[in-house]
Amino acid sequence: MSSSATTREHLLEVGLKQLRSTGYTATGVKEVLDLAKVPKGSFYHYFPSKEVFAGELLARYGEQEIQRAQRILGDTSIAPLKRLRAYFDELISVYGNKAEISGCLIGGLSLEVADHSPKLQVQLQSTYTAWQDAIAEVLRQAVKAGDLSPSVKPDALAEFVLNSYEGALVRMKAEQSGRPLKNFLHFIFGVLLKP
Template identity: 40%
Template sequence: MRDRDRTREVLLEVGRKVFLEKGYNAAGLEAVLRTAGVPKGSFYYYFGSKEEFGLAVVDSFVRDSSEQLEATLSERGLPPMVRLRRYFDASAERFEAGRCRSGCLIGKLSQEMAEQSEAFRTRLSEALDAWTDRLAACLREAQEGGELRADLDARALAELLADGWQGALLRAKTLQSPRPLRSFVDLMFGPILRPPD
């Protein structure tokens, strides 16, 4: 990787951490630049504005999250519902490993920025839709294999999973405990998404 590309990636990584901790509006560029060890003039070589930087941070987060999702959901040696549960279990473990503070950047910025910036609202909505589409594809695969009732709308179930997870994350951050995430996973993959009778 060239030095120029490496500097951009460092800025995006630091931006992700700062946005997760403080949110977009409270995140000063000075703090990002100081942490990244990048002079202010260099920042504008990579990004034309704070908003452009913020959207690039979202894109970077979505790319990395999508890779994690795909790596788990494409393990063909496991049944679809096992893969799906593993994905949510691993997400809960990452949250707990981060001392119950990190959460999901998409959820955090959706709460803060959806009403403030149409560019952010659109980008965040696209990210949530793509995530939900991938969950729905795995649920359809489970239906085809007889693991899940075929009369249920896979897309609606995927939305329930995605929306419920974001709510559980919010509650978990408030409690500083992974308990809401564990309860969500146990209920969803226990009595709610149980195999057909």
């Protein structure tokens, strides 16, 4: 790997961690450069603006989450609703209140920049759509397996599940408590999706 690719990669790694920790507004270019121990000119050599940098970080985060979803939700050796529960259990262990960095970057950026950055708003919308589609596919499989009623509308239900999860994460941060996520799991898997 060339030095140029290494510097760019390092900036993205440091930037993603910082963006997740402090959010878009509080993450300054200078702060990322200081943490990465990279000169200012290097940043602008790779990224023409903070918005472009954040877009690349969001794409990287989204790709990591697509891989997680494929690994867990795509394991057809496990019943669909069990896969979905395992998926959210893992998400909560990674992003819940006991995680090193709690909260979801997609949700955080949605709250912070979607109204102000059309470019990032489109990227956030696309990320949510892909995420919702992955959940809807598992719900379709659950209907086909007879674990959910044939009257279930998988796309609408997937949107509700995803919105409930993101809302629970926001409330978790506001209350500094795992209770909203416990309630999410109970009502989604113990009531709504109970076979």
